[in-house]
Amino acid sequence: QLCDELSNQGEAQIYSIGTEPFKKKEWLNHDYTSERCVFSAECLITNYIWCMIMLNYKLCTQWHEMQVTIACLLFQAAILSGK
16 A cells, blocks of 8 residues: 555655754644654644644745645545545
8 A cells, every 4th residue: 555655755854943943853644742743644644734824935934845745635635535
């Protein structure tokens, strides 16, 4: 499955919001508590949305656009299929 392949490709790193915005890096997953985040569709799409809402898109320099795009497509497909 493509989802399984994505989950083995690496980790997503984004900047956290804190007393020193954008300086401290944090590992986030879909519930924002895990120290690590694999490139699963659920994790990617949630972090991508979080990143877009909480941060300026231009500051999200750690994202790999191809993997985000694939995750978005997987996420949309899951919604359309009723999963």
